[in-house]
């Protein structure tokens with residue numbers, strides 16, 4: 274068996290006796306970019322929170338580059354960068370201080386933090402307090418800390434939420450750079466055009482179940498120009514029928 278990449282085997286999540294995520298299995302190869310799509314409450318964030326070690330799965334196993342979620346926990350988590358959907362930065366710190374703090378946690382140099390600030394376009398405002406940042410600027414800083422340590426898997430929860438069109442395009446370029454470095458990316462999104470632009474593959478989730486998993490090319494071949502929108506509409510209509 275190939276031990277590189279992410280391997281999820283029959284993972285599920287129950288909370289207070291309710292099944293939030295039904296058992297599912299999937300692999301993500303090194304350098305693959307995968308979008309996890311679906312409506313509100315489908316279970317997307319819950320899946321990400323299990324992968325990044327915040328929530329324990331109720332059943333199943335997760336491995337990343339041969340490292341097991343349970344047995345090799347410290348090493349496993351070192352291979353993951355995570356951008357949560359909601360996060361409050363320490364209000365008193367500047368962007369530079371914030372990223373340097375994360376760099377020190379990950380045994381990276383302050384120079385690495387500086388490079389990332391340039392990459393996400395925050396270098397000019399690096400000495401500004403993060404509490405004065407707009408939502409989009411905070412999103413860019415969160416993205417920078419997620420990719421800082423060059424993890425094998427970058428997990429992003431609604432990364433383009435709050436970004437203006439310019440930064441939306443910049444995000445696509447940044448993810449392509451991460452991909453070129455051989456890192457895998459898994460991100461959730463409601464913005465199917467972002468998935469269309471940057472992902473190799475899109476997975477649709479409904480009521481905690483994977484209802485479709487395919488390459489972007491497959492969706493384009495089936496639905497033409499409307500691509501993922503076509504797939505999503507069809508899945509919603511099937512669920513209503």
Ligand SMILES: Nc1ncnc2c1ncn2[C@@H]1O[C@H](COP(=O)(O)OP(=O)(O)OP(=O)(O)O)[C@@H](O)[C@H]1O
Pocket residue numbers: 288289293311312313314315316317318319320
């Ligand atoms: N700690 C919890 N306790 C109880 N229910 C929870 C908990 N966390 C999530 N849920 C429920 O699990 C379901 C899936 O939530 P989740 O946040 O994973 O969805 P999502 O697909 O990320 O939604 P959105 O697109 O709105 O962010 C929802 O019905 C939510 O209410």
